[in-house]
Structure formats: structure tokens, C-alpha cells
Amino acid sequence: MDTTEILVLIGGVAAIAAVLWYFFGERQAVAAQVTDGGVQEVHITVKGGYSPDVVRVKQGRPVRLDFYRDETGSCSEQVIFGDFGIARDLPAFKHTPVEFTPGKPGEFTWTCGMNMLRGKLVVEPA
Ligand SMILES: [Cu+2]
Numbered sequence: 632m633d634t635t636e637i638l639v640l641i642g643g644v645a646a647i648a649a650v651l652w653y654f655f656g657e658r659q660a661v662a663a664q665v666t667d668g669g670v671q672e673v674h675i676t677v678k679g680g681y682s683p684d685v686v687r688v689k690q691g692r693p694v695r696l697d698f699y700r701d702e703t704g705s706c707s708e709q710v711i712f713g714d715f716g717i718a719r720d721l722p723a724f725k726h727t728p729v730e731f732t733p734g735k736p737g738e739f740t741w742t743c744g745m746n747m748l749r750g751k752l753v754v755e756p757a
Pocket residue numbers: 705706707743744745746747748
């Protein structure tokens with residue numbers, strides 16, 4: 632093998648690893664910061680996905696997820712928390728707070744309006 636072939640091989644292996652990580656990798660969970668008012672707050676950037684896309688909060692205390700949509704692509708124009716009966720439009724380049732109080736522990740998925748982009752809310756028992 633010459634250098635080019637080796638580089639192509641390395642590139643291919645890296646690409647496969649990236650795909651596997653994307654679909655199966657363990658995501659870094661971000662814990663909410665508690666404000667003076669006792670609200671569990673997390674800022675989430677929306678750009679081709681949610682960042683962070685795993686958020687950890689405590690049960691029974693108010694949560695504010697502050698979505699900042701940093702794009703105009705129509706995929707992310709809505710965010711849906713099905714388990715909480717919440718659907719919100721996210722205007723481009725604006726902050727949109729989504730507020731609720733999780734009543735029970737568990738893992739709850741949120742998605743875009745098309746069910747393509749996903750994030751996960753991990754509610755820990757009080
Ligand atoms: Cu979408």
C-alpha cells in the first residue's frame with residue numbers, strides 16, 4: 632500500500648467510527664443549572680440537532696429549556712415534548728423558553744415537528 636491508500640483506509644475507518652458513535656454512542660448528559668428562583672435551566676442550541684441533546688433534571692421542580700434556534704432550516708422550526716403535551720414554534724435566531732414541571736422520573740424524548748431531530752430529558756427521582 633502506498634501513502635494515499637493508507638490515508639483513504641484511515642479515513643474510511645474514522646468515518647465508520649463516527650457513524651457508529653452518532654447512532655449508538657453514549658451522549659454526554661448536561662445537568663440543569665438551578666436559578667435563584669429555583670428553576671432548573673438549560674440553554675439548548677438548535678442547529679442541525681440539539682446541543683446539548685441529553686439534559687438531566689430533577690423531578691417535581693420547574694424546568695426551563697431555553698432553545699436558541701441558530702438556523703432557518705425548516706426541520707427544526709418546531710419542538711415537541713409529547714410526554715408533556717407541549718409543542719412550540721422556534722423562530723430562527725431567537726430564544727424560545729419551554730417551561731414545565733416534570734411530575735415523574737424517567738427518560739422523555741423531545742423531537743422536531745417531523746420526528747427527525749431528537750433530544751432526551753432525563754428526570755431523576757426527587
Ligand atoms: Cu425535522
